Amino acid sequence: MLPQHWLDAWTAWRNRLVSNPRFQHWAAGFPLTRPIAHQSAERLFNLVAGFVYSQVLLACVRLNLPTLLAPGPMTLEALSKAMDLPFASTVRLMSAAQSLNLVELAGPGRYALGMHGAALLGNGGLSEMIQHHTLFYADLADPVALLRQGGGQGQLAAFWPYAAYDKPDSADGDAISHYSALMAATQPMIAADIVCAYPLDGHRLLMDVGGGEGAFACFAANEATKLKVRVFDLPAVAERARQKFSAEGLSHRADAVGGSFLDGDLPTGADVITLVRILHDHDDQTVMTLLRAAYRALPPGGVLLIGEPMSGAPAKDPMAEAYFGFYLLAMGRGRARRPSEIKAMAKEAGFARVVNRPTRTPMLVRVLTAYR
Numbered sequence: 355m356l357p358q359h360w361l362d363a364w365t366a367w368r369n370r371l372v373s374n375p376r377f378q379h380w381a382a383g384f385p386l387t388r389p390i391a392h393q394s395a396e397r398l399f400n401l402v403a404g405f406v407y408s409q410v411l412l413a414c415v416r417l418n419l420p421t422l423l424a425p426g427p428m429t430l431e432a433l434s435k436a437m438d439l440p441f442a443s444t445v446r447l448m449s450a451a452q453s454l455n456l457v458e459l460a461g462p463g464r465y466a467l468g469m470h471g472a473a474l475l476g477n478g479g480l481s482e483m484i485q486h487h488t489l490f491y492a493d494l495a496d497p498v499a500l501l502r503q504g505g506g507q508g509q510l511a512a513f514w515p516y517a518a519y520d521k522p523d524s525a526d527g528d529a530i531s532h533y534s535a536l537m538a539a540t541q542p543m544i545a546a547d548i549v550c551a552y553p554l555d556g557h558r559l560l561m562d563v564g565g566g567e568g569a570f571a572c573f574a575a576n577e578a579t580k581l582k583v584r585v586f587d588l589p590a591v592a593e594r595a596r597q598k599f600s601a602e603g604l605s606h607r608a609d610a611v612g613g614s615f616l617d618g619d620l621p622t623g624a625d626v627i628t629l630v631r632i633l634h635d636h637d638d639q640t641v642m643t644l645l646r647a648a649y650r651a652l653p654p655g656g657v658l659l660i661g662e663p664m665s666g667a668p669a670k671d672p673m674a675e676a677y678f679g680f681y682l683l684a685m686g687r688g689r690a691r692r693p694s695e696i697k698a699m700a701k702e703a704g705f706a707r708v709v710n711r712p713t714r715t716p717m718l719v720r721v722l723t724a725y726r
């Protein structure tokens with residue numbers, strides 16, 4: 355490893371060079387630097403214009419474009435009619451969407467779904483999330499004010515009432531049904547990855563703590579057909595899980611217990627406890643409370659599975675550091691942690707061994723299993 359002052363000197367020299375407009379002009383023309391200069395300019399432009407791309411995406415989702423194009427290509431005239439947009443606006447939207455790979459040309463004046471559009475179509479939760487981002491945009495309208503004030507007072511904080519801590523179960527029914535429905539809709543993005551990273555067939559009873567309305571528990575029960583499942587969540591959310599189990603015909607293998615994991619012990623009896631998209635919502639002290647409660651609730655040899663987006667190391671991971679960093683700031687609590695941090699916290703809570711279980715899409719979810 356080079357001494358720090360050498361690295362500092364190199365960074366200062368590079369930054370002086372790159373910030374010089376004459377160097378920028380030269381590098382964009384010289385054959386050996388041209389590809390790097392172009393790529394660098396394009397990435398910076400994408401940063402500058404990213405908010406516009408997000409709005410083009412939002413317009414496509416709101417106008418149901420992926421569903422409209424699912425059966426096959428459509429002409430501009432037909433799209434204009436189906437989306438109830440003036441023809442000129444349809445042309446503008448489709449050109450923008452084409453440049454972003456959401457759609458592609460399928461002959462003159464005719465469009466099909468593009469690669470991103472097709473992926474979006476197969477991922478209903480993503481469209482829900484894109485529409486949910488309207489709240490996030492509002493909180494980000496003045497990012498410096500958000501940073502100064504520290505978050506927790508805007509639209510995302512209102513959407514996630516439990517993040518206010520003091521009385522996690524005092525949220526009104528509407529708020530609970532909105533966030534629970536969003537979580538259930540986005541569960542398919544990660545459930546298969548989690549169960550693939552850690553198959554559950556060897557277990558008897560899984561308790562999904564903070565399990566929402568039971569989407570992950572249902573997925574687990576359908577994958578491991580002898581497994582019994584239990585959701586532990588705030589009382590009003592647990593009631594929604596109970597209804598889902600009944601609607602899915604799983605009531606004989608599934609139950610839900612209402613309570614707060616901030617209030618002491620968790621129900622015992624499960625040989626695997628899951629915390630899916632839970633720890634990143636909370637500060638370190640609450641995470642330790644939760645990990646200790648999970649340790650006490652498990653039998654010797656029991657497993658705690660933690661599944662959520664985690665931060666990369668070093669911290670150069672836009673999803674964890676920029677997206678979840680600011681999302682959780684606006685919400686008012688928590689942060690994405692590195693697997694090594696969570697490992698250390700689980701060991702401090704008493705777990706003997708923590709194993710990293712690689713997932714197919716680590717950007718969306720990583721999995722650790724901790725053994726009591």
Ligand SMILES: CC(C)=CCC/C(C)=C/CC/C(C)=C/C=C/C(C)=C/C=C/C=C(C)/C=C/C=C(C)/C=C/C=C(C)/C=C/CC(C)(C)O
Pocket residue numbers: 473477480483514631632634635681685718
């Ligand atoms: C052409 C031929 C013959 C072959 C094709 C080649 C090939 C293999 C192409 C690949 C095509 C393919 C399969 C593409 C798949 C793309 C997928 C699956 C993309 C998925 C993207 C998912 C995204 C962008 C997910 C975003 C998720 C977000 C933003 C989640 C946010 C979650 C939040 C805010 C949660 C909040 C909860 C809280 C409060 C933090 O606890």
Ligand SMILES: C[S@@+](CC[C@H](N)C(=O)[O-])C[C@H]1O[C@@H](n2cnc3c(N)ncnc32)[C@H](O)[C@@H]1O
Pocket residue numbers: 516522534537538541563564565566567569570586587588591613614615616629630631632635
């Ligand atoms: C981000 S959601 C994750 C839901 C689910 N695990 C998933 O991934 O879809 C967090 C969940 O934790 C629950 N929760 C928050 N505070 C809680 C508390 N003090 N006790 C029990 N559950 C709580 C919420 O009701 C919500 O269902």
